[in-house]
Each structure stands twice: as structure tokens, then as C-alpha cells.
Amino acid sequence: MPVxxxxxxxxxxxxxxxxxxxxxxxxxxxxxxxxKPTPKTVLYVESEVIAWVESSARWGVGARAA
Known part of the structure; x- marks a missing residue:
């Protein structure tokens, strides 16, 4: 069940x-x-918020492939 x-x-x-x-x-x-189950209610699913944050992972621009 989603949180x-x-x-x-x-x-x-x-x-x-x-x-x-x-x-x-x-x-x-x-x-x-x-x-948005009602016009004034906004809800997020915890696992989707975590996935959104994880999708923003960056590995840095300083390390270049040889």
C-alpha cells in the first residue's frame, strides 16, 4: 500500500x-x-518522491573518460 x-x-x-x-x-x-483527489488537496507517493530525487543523481563533470 502506498504511503x-x-x-x-x-x-x-x-x-x-x-x-x-x-x-x-x-x-x-x-x-x-x-x-489531486480534491481540488485543494495535493498528495505525493513517498516512493515516487524518492525515485524523483534519485533520478537527479549526477556523477560530476571533472572526471573525463581517457
Whole structure:
């Protein structure tokens, strides 16, 4: 069963992410997937938020292939 999180809970679990920034990401379509079961309710699935963060992994630009 999925674990649903509010925007406040998502912002609290991710350092540097505010509720306002999360709203901007929703508006731009660049944030984690979300659900809107009612017009004023936004929910996130915890595993999808984690997958979104993991998809942003970067390996650095300093190491170049020989």
C-alpha cells in the first residue's frame, strides 16, 4: 500500500526544498508525480518522491573518460 505525503511532509523530508518551491515544480511539471483527489488537496507517493530525487543523481563533470 502506498504511503501518501502532503506537500509539507515532502518539504520536511528533503533539505532545501520549501513548500513554495514544491508548488513551483508542480506548476512547471518538473517535480515529483502528485495526486489531486480534491481540488485543494495535493498528495505525493513517498516512493515516487524518492525515485524523483534519485533520478537527479549526477556523477560530476571533472572526471573525463581517457
Amino acid at each position: 501518501y505525503l502532503t506537500p509539507d511532509q515532502v518539504a520536511a523530508m528533503l533539505p532545501g526544498l520549501t513548500r513554495g518551491k514544491l508548488a513551483q515544480l508542480r506548476f512547471n511539471g518538473t517535480g515529483p508525480n502528485y495526486r
